């Protein structure tokens with residue numbers, strides 16, 4: 001992706017030396033980050049080290065602290081303790097400077113619904129003092145990638161949910177930030193828009209932008225270069241999706257049955273069964289030793305008169321890993 | 333900074349332009365309320381049903397009665413001859429007021445003694461009764477003035493009678509005069525309501541929709557945002573005031589004898605205070621609905637405790653203290669004085685000073701609170 005600084009030629013003040021691709025520099029570093037709301041420890045002693053070109057995912061249930069972390073990284077919420085450095089800027093000491101290096105897209109991006117797509121982009125561009133030439137070049141490119149090129153005259157309020165979200169992303173990117181913070185950017189967005197959205201993210205990563213996003217979609221989590229599994233304000237695990245899967249104790253079996261609930265009832269608590277998780281029409285069962293347990297499961301289900309159509313070993317998804325890891329924690 | 337402020341203002345006016353109903357919402361309610369207040373909110377009372385008991389049957393008593401018959405404020409429904417007839421008129425709601433001219437009325441006047449006149453009022457509607465009493469005293473004053481060369485009335489020297497009648501003249505003798513008093517008040521009150529609610533809603537909407545958090549992660553400074561949000565409403569407020577002032581002059585024929593620049597100065601200070609109030613209100617609300625409810629509770633006391641209709645001097649001490657921080661109170665003084673009296677800064681400086689201080693205090697508090705509310 002040809003970024004703004006290629007066209008600019010003159011207003012190249014904020015992003016001078018970012019094109020190093022081999023030894024990716026650390027762009028986001030948080031140390032000992034904590035934030036409480038009253039007695040509630042929303043974020044507890046978080047450590048993050050994220051390098052340029054990463055797509056870093058924050059995953060966790062509602063209330064885990066994802067939004068709170070994002071807001072602190074963006075400099076709009078001051079932490080109780082800890083320090084944050086984004087693109088070489090101390091966010092807590094100099095939030096105004098940090099704003100030029102990063103972009104934060106809140107869970108619900110605020111668009112001016114009475115303004116057109118082009119006017120929204122213009123407005124955010126002006127707020128960041130983006131030159132006219134830069135703004136036009138960058139917005140054309142982003143609009144095309146987002147599939148919004150034909151909608152520039154449309155009022156933002158008349159866009160679909162997915163289009164609004166993509167417009168939000170364009171506005172957030174108009175000043176060519178080095179670090180992009182996205183809080184659940186694709187929640188409630190249709191699959192086509194989501195694909196385009198991710199297309200833009202991949203392009204950004206190519207150009208060395210650091211992306212931190214929180215997501216509730218496990219398929220999106222799998223696309224991240226690294227994931228932090230958050231629970232109750234703490235990072236429990238942080239690694240690549242592949243390595244996280246490898247750390248999952250046990251082996252995963254998928255069982256298809258007409259009555260998954262009864263199946264879960266029948267298997268819960270049986271020896272060798274480490275976990276049972278409903279996944280729509282199928283049930284994911286984690287076992288210690290599949291060779292030994294599959295026949296036992298068949299027998300037990302026959303006993304309980306639960307018919308099954310399929311039982312097979314599968315590669316775990318990130319959701320399985322997440323549930324498994326948190327389960328294991330509870331036991332120990 | 334001017335770039336960001338400029339684009340902020342551009343955005344505000346663009347939004348306003350896109351909002352088809354904006355002009356309607358800004359102008360129509362003002363005009364309607366002007367009309368409602370102009371026609372309905374009046375202290376003038378016409379056709380008060382009056383019974384008169386004439387026990388004197390003299391030249392003077394008949395002359396006095398003719399004064400009452402002549403004015404449209406009173407309808408003389410009964411000229412009775414017995415006390416019981418009068419009592420019946422009042423009891424049966426046939427008359428609201430009864431005037432008793434005692435025997436010897438003429439005699440007393442001729443002898444230069446105070447001639448007592450008894451007035452009985454139905455106090456059920458104290459407002460009407462009080463107003464009617466005011467008219468009665470005028471009529472009697474006029475009457476006595478007409479007799480004054482030879483016949484001092486109520487034993488007062490003629491000079492003081494002349495003085496009293498001169499004082500009353502500009503305020504009550506012409507039936508339209510309390511509209512002159514009301515319309516300037518309406519202008520101030522409506523502007524306050526309009527500007528406070530518009531400012532509060534506009535800011536709360538940005539909070540509610542999420543644009544506030546969004547632009548706070550841009551390099552925009554809080555004061556740029558605040559200026560961008562308030563300058564348009566300052567201009568709208570000035571436009572509103574100009575509109576209703578013109579309307580009051582052209583439609584209701586309220587005289588505008590003062591200096592328009594003094595009015596502009598007073599209006600500007602008043603608007604700054606109102607903007608501060610709107611900004612302050614916005615910091616107490618997360619949603620437009622909350623702002624709406626708050627606005628109601630917030631603005632109403634300012635309206636009632638402004639001297640708009642209820643005299644401040646008649647309020648309990650505690651409420652009188654509250655009126656000290658009420659910008660509307662001072663603006664009403666300014667606007668009425670400029671409209672009707674044409675006085676300048678030499679007289680109005682204390683009110684202007686109060687408005688300046690209030691504007692400063694309100695804006696400071698609200699800006700500080702607003703900045704805190706961004707966290």
Ligand SMILES: Nc1ncnc2c1ncn2[C@@H]1O[C@H](COP(=O)(O)OP(=O)(O)O)[C@@H](O)[C@H]1O
Pocket residue numbers: 037040042060061062063064065066067068069
């Ligand atoms: N401004 C706030 N005041 C009080 N509590 C808050 C505030 N913001 C977040 N919280 C609480 O902090 C916890 C973490 O919230 P959040 O970061 O929004 O979680 P997530 O984004 O993962 O759903 C939640 O329990 C939430 O209720």
Ligand SMILES: [Mg+2]
Pocket residue numbers: 066067068107183
């Ligand atoms: Mg959240």
